[in-house]
Amino acid sequence: xxxxxxxxxxxxxxxxxxxxxxxxxxxxxxxxxxxxxxxxxxxxxxxxxxxxxxxxxxxxxxxxxxxxxxxxxxxxxxxxxxxxxxxxxxxxxxxxxxxxxxxxxxxxxxxxxxxxxxxxxxxxxxxxxxxxxxxxxxxxxxxxxxxxxxxxxxxxxxxxxxxxxxxxxxxxxxxxxxxxxxxxxxxxxxxxxxxxxxxxxxxxxxxxxxxxxxxxxxxxxxxxxxxxxxxxxxxxxxxxxxxxxxxxxxxxxxxxxxxxxxxxxxxxxxxxxxxxxxxxxxxxxxxxxxxxxxxxxxxxxxxxxxxxxxxxxxxxxxxxxxxxxxxxxxxxxxxxxxxxxxxxxxxxxxxxxxxxxxxxxxxxxxxxxxxxxxxxxxxxxxxxxxxxxxxxxxxxxxxxxxxxxxxxxxxxxxxxxxxxxxxxxxxxxxxxxxxxxxxxxxxxxxxxxxxxx
Numbered sequence: 001x002x003x004x005x006x007x008x009x010x011x012x013x014x015x016x017x018x019x020x021x022x023x024x025x026x027x028x029x030x031x032x033x034x035x036x037x038x039x040x041x042x043x044x045x046x047x048x049x050x051x052x053x054x055x056x057x058x059x060x061x062x063x064x065x066x067x068x069x070x071x072x073x074x075x076x077x078x079x080x081x082x083x084x085x086x087x088x089x090x091x092x093x094x095x096x097x098x099x100x101x102x103x104x105x106x107x108x109x110x111x112x113x114x115x116x117x118x119x120x121x122x123x124x125x126x127x128x129x130x131x132x133x134x135x136x137x138x139x140x141x142x143x144x145x146x147x148x149x150x151x152x153x154x155x156x157x158x159x160x161x162x163x164x165x166x167x168x169x170x171x172x173x174x175x176x177x178x179x180x181x182x183x184x185x186x187x188x189x190x191x192x193x194x195x196x197x198x199x200x201x202x203x204x205x206x207x208x209x210x211x212x213x214x215x216x217x218x219x220x221x222x223x224x225x226x227x228x229x230x231x232x233x234x235x236x237x238x239x240x241x242x243x244x245x246x247x248x249x250x251x252x253x254x255x256x257x258x259x260x261x262x263x264x265x266x267x268x269x270x271x272x273x274x275x276x277x278x279x280x281x282x283x284x285x286x287x288x289x290x291x292x293x294x295x296x297x298x299x300x301x302x303x304x305x306x307x308x309x310x311x312x313x314x315x316x317x318x319x320x321x322x323x324x325x326x327x328x329x330x331x332x333x334x335x336x337x338x339x340x341x342x343x344x345x346x347x348x349x350x351x352x353x354x355x356x357x358x359x360x361x362x363x364x365x366x367x368x369x370x371x372x373x374x375x376x377x378x379x380x381x382x383x384x385x386x387x388x389x390x391x392x393x394x395x396x397x398x399x400x401x402x403x404x405x406x407x408x409x410x411x412x413x414x415x416x417x418x419x420x421x422x423x424x425x426x427x428x429x430x431x432x433x434x435x436x437x438x439x440x441x442x443x444x445x446x447x448x449x450x451x452x453x
Contacts, residue, residue: 023320168303
């Protein structure tokens with residue numbers, strides 16, 4: 001079995017090196033103007049981008065540049081000119097979605113590897129064959145595919161590199177092509193300025209049309225929603241399929257209010273399929289790594305260029321172990337599920353990979369996942385004479401069980417002593433903004449610290 005590439009996000013040089021330290025084979029980053037991450041993106045200057053590409057190559061790793069925007073005419077005028085210095089840096093590939101930009105790059109730089117972005121929604125083997133004919137070297141498949149569908153594409157397209165997402169945020173839109181942020185905030189997700197409107201905290205109230213046709217709030221009782229009943233109804237509708245009925249609330253308009261904008265009521269209309277303003281669970285498909293490797297998927301990708309250093313390190317380490325276990329023929333280690341619980345998440349799902357799970361499988365997933373819970377509390381900056389200097393991120397105390405997360409391996413210990421930078425003994429540190437010292441071996445110089453919950 002060939003070992004698939006482990007591809008991690010790089011929102012900064014520090015995160016890039018953390019990804020490599022903890023097991024990534026490659027990273028992806030992008031210029032704000034032409035990728036879909038205009039904010040929290042350190043690669044906004046050519047100098048930093050050059051440092052990233054050269055730094056990756058010095059370590060024998062790969063660096064892909066995301067250039068997956070859907071440009072309006074104004075950006076077409078500057079694209080080739082702005083990309084010339086980037087191409088000179090020799091990134092290992094460009095990640096692209098727009099057919100027009102792909103055509104322009106293929107004509108001007110035919111030697112450059114181009115990977116088709118997930119934004120282009122490749123969902124079948126005919127798609128993949130088309131892009132192969134266009135000269136692309138890899139297709140990042142849509143998140144909406146099942147494992148069986150991916151396997152069929154692999155069988156039909158044995159000579160094309162395939163990449164899939166295994167971890168990270170899921171959009172309430174087809175492969176991320178969302179309009180919600182643009183509608184609410186005039187910040188277009190497809191131009192790199194998404195405000196993640198689907199993840200805000202909304203309150204819903206009834207509305208009706210007034211004499212001018214505007215929607216106005218009706219101050220009545222709170223709308224009641226029974227999740228279990230809704231799930232049961234949805235399952236019944238799915239099994240029936242042909243007998244589609246409109247939801248009893250489908251013909252009524254509503255107003256929604258976001259917690260951060262009290263008094264700002266925004267209208268939504270619901271049809272028989274729903275309102276589409278939801279807070280998706282996050283993708284976690286580590287349990288499917290073995291199957292994906294057996295299928296022959298070339299690259300497993302983690303989403304999250306705006307996520308923390310801890311997120312990058314933890315996901316790199318967990319998925320590296322899952323890949324190595326799969327290739328070596330070792331059974332899946334369910335502890336890996338729980339190790340991802342310490343990351344900020346909105347609950348986990350394995351997305352579309354497997355629609356129906358058995359009850360045994362669900363119990364197995366939940367039981368192991370809840371057993372290992374932790375919170376990121378600090379980053380080791382250096383180790384001298386048996387003492388580590390730690391930048392504090394969250395509260396922890398002497399007596400806490402802490403996990404040392406390191407490229408050298410992980411270890412759970414009970415914290416027996418802590419000092420401040422003046423070498424005075426401490427029992428507790430209240431939170432971020434402080435530096436403390438704890439006893440630690442020199443091999444943990446690049447470690448992150450998590451408190452077991």
